[in-house]
Amino acid sequence: MAATETFVGRSVLRKEDPELLTGRGRYTDDLSVPGMLWMAVVRSPFAHARIRGVDVTRALAVPGVVAAFAGSDFRWAGPLLMAWPVTEDLKNPPHYPLATDVARYQGDGVAVVVAESRGAAMDGAEAVQVDYDPLPAVTDVEAALAEGAPLVHEDLGTNESFTWSLTNGDVDAVFASAPIRIEERYRIQRQVPNAIEPRAILVEPNIATGQFTMWDSTQVPHVVRTAMALATGISESKLRIIAPRVGGGFGSKLQVYPEEALALELARRLGRPIKWTETRSENFLATHHGRDQVQRMELAADERGKIVGFRAHILANMGAYLRIISPGTPVLGAFLYCGAYTGEAYQVTLTGVFTNTTPVDAYRGAGRPEATNAIERAIDALARRVGKDPVEIRRINFMPPFTEATPSIGGLTIDSGDYHATLDKAIELFDLEQLRKEQRARRERGDVRQIGIGLSTYLENCGWGPSRVIGNVLRYAGGGWEAATVRCHPTGKVVLVVGTTPHGQGSETAYAQVVADELGIAVDDVDVLFGDTDVAPSGWDTYGSRGAAVGTPAVHRAARRVREKARAIAAHELEVAEDDLEWSDGAFRVRGAPDQARTIPQIAFSAWTGHNLPDGVEPGLEASSFFDPENLVFPYGAHICAVEVDTETGATRVLRYVAVDDVGTVINPMLVEGQVIGGVVQGIAEALYEEALYDESGNLVTSSMQAYGLPGPPEAPTIITGSHVTPSTTNELGIKGVGETGTIASPPAVLNAIVDALSPLGVTEIERPATPEKVWRAIQRAKGERA
Amino acid sequence: MTRISLTVNGQRREADVEPRTLLVYFLREHLGLTGTNVGCDTSTCGACTVHLDGESVKSCTLLAVQADGREVTTIEALARDGELHPLQEAFRRNHALQCGYCTPGMVMAAASLLRERPNPTEEEVREGLEGNLCRCTGYQNIVKAVLDAAASGARV
Amino acid sequence: MIPAPFDYVRADSVDDAIARLREDPEGKLLAGGHSLLPAMKLRLARPSTLIDIGRLRDLAYIREDGDRVAIGALTRHHDVATSELLRQACPIVAHAASVVGDPQVRHVGTIGGSCAHGDPAGDLPSVLLALEAEFVARGPSGERTIPASGFFTSLFETALAPDEVLTEIRVPRTSGGWAYLKFNRRAIDWAIVGVAAVRANGGVRVGLTNMGLTPLRATGVEEAIASGADPAAAAARADEGTAPPADAFASDEYRRELAKVLVRRALEQVLA
Known part of the structure; x- marks a missing residue:
């Protein structure tokens, strides 16, 4: 027994x-209830436009259309929840489910149509007439802060939402006296999370009891319940939120979205169940984006490459509105611009900036991939400057091994770690010597296809x-x-x-x-x-x-x-x-x-x-x-990547990738490995393929799965994984976290590898994502500089 | 409305449909076969993959009227008598799914691939699944699973 | 996404399809639908009537036709890619069909449909151009043969009249080297640039994918090879007369450079 x-x-x-x-798994779009109506949202085709009028008359005449409303037809109890005012003086213009006077990004909702079928709702949305007066738009953070830039929220008088900073030690003195100082600039391109299941909502009202059941493709039913109560005034006790099977989130479904509030409000208003399922085209515009920063990263070091000071200045694109944790997303990485390294002084300044773009919020890694990019790219630049090997420079800068909670220069108290151990293991699994030999051989014979090897040794904070x-x-x-x-x-x-x-x-x-x-x-x-x-x-x-x-x-x-x-x-x-x-x-x-x-x-x-x-x-x-945990947890590890670059076309492919991570005590190794591999491939995609690209008028150019390069099976490399365990001291089980390590660690490993491959040609920096054309341009630029 | 008559998972089905009805919505909304998913609107992601006369197709890029008189097989018909299909078994054994949303399409694409190429190499599996996107797994375990199913020699 | 409403009719013969096309000038032929339906779903195309010719199975064939191979317009990419006859007689066509889209697309999409769509980024058009293939069209006044050089007239436009149906594509038997190099970021993507090269009559014919409003012949390259230039020298002329697009995938400048690299590589393969 x-x-x-x-x-x-x-x-x-x-x-x-x-x-x-x-x-047999039931996702939200698989569900239907009797009497259900379909909702479709009319979205602004302009990045910035005054809404002079919305006329739904023609939509109401479309067969199957039951109702249609403009933004001004709604009175909300409150705006959509923004839950992380990172500074006291942060500017947070209220965001309501539909725009009424000004549309502030391409895809901003301006009207809503309800119909008897999915197709009729789309027909109706097409028939709504909106009179727009297009306004100048700004999509780039630096342009948005420049004098005379178009204002996303005119009444604020500025596009700056907040500036948050953290200082440890006497940064100015450390930088002033250090013999080696480097300053690097990186652009972290914007990403579209692209969970394969688009968002979906089904709200069923009970007229008799005043209760509402909402099935919702969300990561956060509990947060949605509170946020819906705040937006609609319906008591939480009357709201039941159910997240059935959810087809991936990657942060994009930890949001509270306009469509949730709209579907709920329309179910109340019409007394009928309301269903909405996002199309992929809508997903590109209306589901929050991730990343999008301009980084200035400075290191101060001695002649051997021992780092004494870290200074980062970050401009973070917030998009048109602050969403649930938009301002906090860069803060999640703010303690990690020192990586796993020691130093004497540390300073990070984050400025959140409004632009006429889809709101930016958490995407797998949220703030930490950005920070890891800055420090792991910069430490390679420092290695080149002082003539050290990328492995060696990391070894002389690592925090020494510890099993009890230990403070970092970045202001964290780290649970446990042995950064040398994961690096040693990664080098062993990677067969570094053999690949360096192959690299030398190709360099000597001037091969068209060059090999590069890149490292990323990361530290992160998670377990919110x-x-x-x-x-x-x-x-x-x-x-x-x-x-x-x-x-x-x-x-x-x-x-x-x-x-x-x-x-x-x-x-x-x-x-x-x-x-x-x-x-x-x-x-x-x-x-x-x-x-x-x-x-x-x-x-x-x-x-x-x-x-x-x-x-x-x-x-x-x-x-x-x-x-x-x-x-x-x-x-x-x-x-x-x-x-x-x-x-x-x-x-x-x-x-x-x-x-x-x-x-x-x-x-x-x-x-x-x-x-x-x-x-x-x-x-x-x-x-x-x-x-309630006593602290965060702090996974870390070492990732090594080898790439092959076609120096004529710029095409890059990952030849070999090793990930060694310490995620603390492991409950199920199969699940942990699955998280690592999936995350690493998503990060490789960030390094090589994916970018949400806006044109000058604020149109999203890469707005479909055809144009936005999610890699498929032929593009994904095989990932070799290894582990090292130092139990976390934060919880009695010793567990750290593993959901985001892959996307945090992998982009700089890939980018460092490309720079390494091309360094004999004089290339020292590569823009993300390193598309064939960008790699080709970097090579041409370096050739031009040499000539 | 156009009258169509087709075989779905071995059963004869007749229906009047609007000509613009996509096959995937006919399966999901008329027949209640919600295992086949929709992930995009550009024929890219492959979540909607079903078999048409035994071959993989994207049911979001076919009108239901195009399937008139033909045979459609969906994920619901792959397991028989409560036993998972060998590919489904292999997916489970190799942890080839996480959120599961791409999985029905991925399994159907893989089944069609193995029918055409019973002993594929790793590269052939990756190329054979090029029309299916997964955001969770990084594909590694999916490829492993398909190779595993092929090696097990089970009839697919 | 759901297409806008339309009327649907099924043609029971090519002549029936022609008659229906004449009835409704806003009507469109539906073969596999893999170029048309994606555009209709996004409501970029809104034909008033879809004339389904997908069931005209007598237009799905691959057969010997003297010194040529005749491919019925409704032959699916999958069948072109796996045809033993084509693999022997004109392997570049089989290969090009095998890199169109993905397996699911190839199980439905047809060679005639993708040619009639006239997309300069399609793989088959530049290959057929390099092969000097012939396109057979039938209209109200009968059948005519259009040489590949005259078939692709502009962006998404062909020499087909509004009431003509493409019925057959004839490709020559080839015996020499060939190459189709498709450069894209993902296997599933359209070509950023593609290069088709085939040996013919002692020379080389080169077709370019996605280097202009239509698929193009790289005539400068062909001339250079004919006058004895080596692949590298000949390839330097790859972008002569082209007008490559600049889009989310690549700039025109980069496409020109890619064309040169790919043409050189293709020539090296073909002449090896």
């Missing part, structure tokens, strides 16, 4: 898979919490804790309810592994419920690599509490003192008489009947935990 099998640390196959593999720090120090409006409830059925099957909202990570399986081990049952006997504010009312959802690092300790504690209650019942039934019991081999056993035992299923039944419980013990077997 007792389970001898344990699960944590093993590559248990996913509980999620059977339904997803057979097409603890509440009092993120609230009081960082001015974030939300909490950072997580919740879990473990409930035993009479037969011993278990329901786990969690406040995180997994959407592809495999958290259901990982959590079930933890519960199964705690309770001595099988993974298959644990059902995991989440993503429904009625079923799992408490929690802060899944983003920022917090599902494992913050979610699992809550799960573990709840299961441990169930087991502790079970211990009392087991002792009572076995007629021994609790201290005479030991938990072994999946059951409570009497010390010295292990056959006298009680399993959790046995105790669950007793607790259900309540026939024979010890005095003072209540019936039932369930427990909850609200876990």
Whole structure:
């Protein structure tokens, strides 16, 4: 009866898979309810335009159209939630679901149509007549800050939303006295997250009770519930938000969007269910974008290349409005412009800038890929300056290994780390010597196809919490804790309810592994419920690599509490003192008489009947935990990339890629490896392929999957992974996070490799993404400079 | 409205459809076969891949009327008698899916590929799946899964 | 995305299709639909009537025709790519068809449909141009043969009259070297630049993909080779007479450079 099998640390196959593999997983667009109407949003084709009038008459005449409204037809209880005012004086013009007077980016919603079918809603949206008066637009952060730039929000008198800064040590003095100073400039191009499932919403009103159920392709049903209450004035108690299967998020679905509020408001107004599913074309314009920074990165060092000072000045594009954590996104990286290195002084200044572009917010890595780019590109520049090898320069600058929390020059208290260990392991797996030999051979014979090798050794902060720090120090409006409830059925099957909202990570399986081990049952006997504010009312959802690092300790504690209650019942039934019991081999056993035992299923039944419980013990077997971490967690690692560059065409391909990461204690190695590989490929795509490119009038040029280069199977390289484990000191399980490490680490490794490949030609810098044309231009430029 | 009659997953189906109805919406909204997904509007992502007379096609780029008289197979028909299809098994064994949204299309594209090329090389698998995008996995485990299914010799 | 509403009719013969085209000047032929439907979904194309010729199976064939191979206009890319006859007799066509789109597209899209679409970024048009293929069209007054050099007239425009149907494409048997080099960022993408080169009559004929409003012949290169230039010298003339587009994928300047590199590489392969 007792389970001898344990699960944590093993590559248990996913509980999620059977339904997803057979097409039985239910995503929001798969759902329909009787009487449902379709919504379509009319969007501004202009990046900046005064709206002189909206006429819906012709739309109302389209067959199937039921209703149509302009922005001015709505009165909202409040604007869409912006939850992270990073400075006291931050400028945050309210963002309502539809523009009424001015459209501020291409894709800004100006009207809405409701119809009996998907096609009729589109026909109706096409028929709405909007009289626009186009205004000058600005899309680039530097242009937006220049004198006389068009103002995105005229009444603010400026395009600057905020400036946030952090200083450690006497930066000016350190820079003034350092013999080596370098200053580099990088542009982090804008990205479109492109979860393969477009956003979708279905709202069903109950006229009798005034309750609304919203199925929503979101990472954050709990946040959406609060935000919807604020926007519409409908009480949270009347709102049930359900995130069914969600087809990827990458940050793009941690947002609170206009369409959620519109669908809810229209369901209330029309008394009928409202459905909206984003088209991919809309996704490119209306779902938030990521990255988009201009960076100035300075390092001060001694002649050997030992860094003493870090100084970064960042202009971060916010887009047309501050969305839920737009201002906080660069702040998430603000402590990491020193990478995993030591120094004496540190300064980061971030300026958030409004432009006539789609709002920018968190995209896988959020702020940390940007910071990692700056330091990992700059340290290579420093290596070239002082004539050191990229490996050596990193080794002399790393923080020494530590197992107890240790402060960094960037202002963090790091949980644990051994940066040399991951670098050593990566070099070993990569076979660096052999590739350097091949590189030399190609250089000597002047091969058209040159090889380059690039490194990125990163440190990141994730596992969003603890509440009092993120609230009081960082001015974030939300909490950072997580919740879990473990409930035993009479037969011993278990329901786990969690406040995180997994959407592809495999958290259901990982959590079930933890519960199964705690309770001595099988993974298959644990059902995991989440993503429904009625079923799992408490929690802060899944983003920022917090599902494992913050979610699992809550799960573990709840299961441990169930087991502790079970211990009392087991002792009572076995007629021994609790201290005479030991938990072994999946059951409570009497010390010295292990056959006298009680399993959790046995105790669950007793607790259900309540026939024979010890005095003072209540019936039932369930427990909850609200876990608020003491600190963030700090994954790190070393990634090495070899590229082959065709020096005639500029075409670049990744030849070999090694990722060695320390993500702390691993619950399921298969899931961790999957996160690493997926993230690395997404980061390689950022380095080589993807860019949201605006033209001078503010039209998004790369506005479809055809024009925007998401790599396919032929473009993706094979990733070799390795790991090193120093348990985190932040939580009792030693877990760090893994959801974002790949996209944080990989872009600079690829870019450094390209520069390395082309350095004999005199190339020292490459623009992102390193498209064939950009690589070709860098080569031409270098040739020109040499001539 | 145009009358169409076709076989879907072995069953004869007749319906009156608006000519502009895309095959994918006919499957999803008329027949309730929601396993086939829509991920883009430019025939790029392949999430909507089904089989038309046994070959992979993008059902977002076909009108339902074009499938009149023909045979359509969707992801729902791949597992038989409660047993996963060998490709589905291989996807699970190799952790070839995360969010699962591209998965039905990916599996259907892979099944068609293996029918045309039962023993593909890694490069042939990558090229054979070029019409399917995945944002989660980086493709590595998908490629592994397809090679694994091919090596297992199971009939696909 | 859903196309705007349209009427749908099914042609039961080529002549029927011609008659229907004459009835509705805003009507469009639907073959595989893989050029047309994507444009209709984005509502960039809004034909009033779709005339479905996809069921005219007698226009799907690949057969020997004297010193040529005749390909029915409704032959799918997949069938062109996997045709044993073409692999033997004119392998560059089979190869070019194998790099169109992706497998799903090749299972539906047709050679006639993509040629009639007249997209200068398509792979087959420049190959057919280099091969000096013939296009057979049928209209109300009968059949005519259009040489490849006269078929592609402008951006998305061909020599086909509004009431003509492309029925067949004839390609010559080739015996010498050939190359089709498609340069793109992703396998699934259209060519940023493509170069088709085939040996013919002791010389080399070169076609260029996406270097102008239509697929183009690199006549300067052909002349240079004919007068004894080596591939590198000949390739330097690759962009003569071209007008490459500048778009989200590449500038015109870069396309010119790519054309030169790819033409040189193609010539080296063909002449090896």
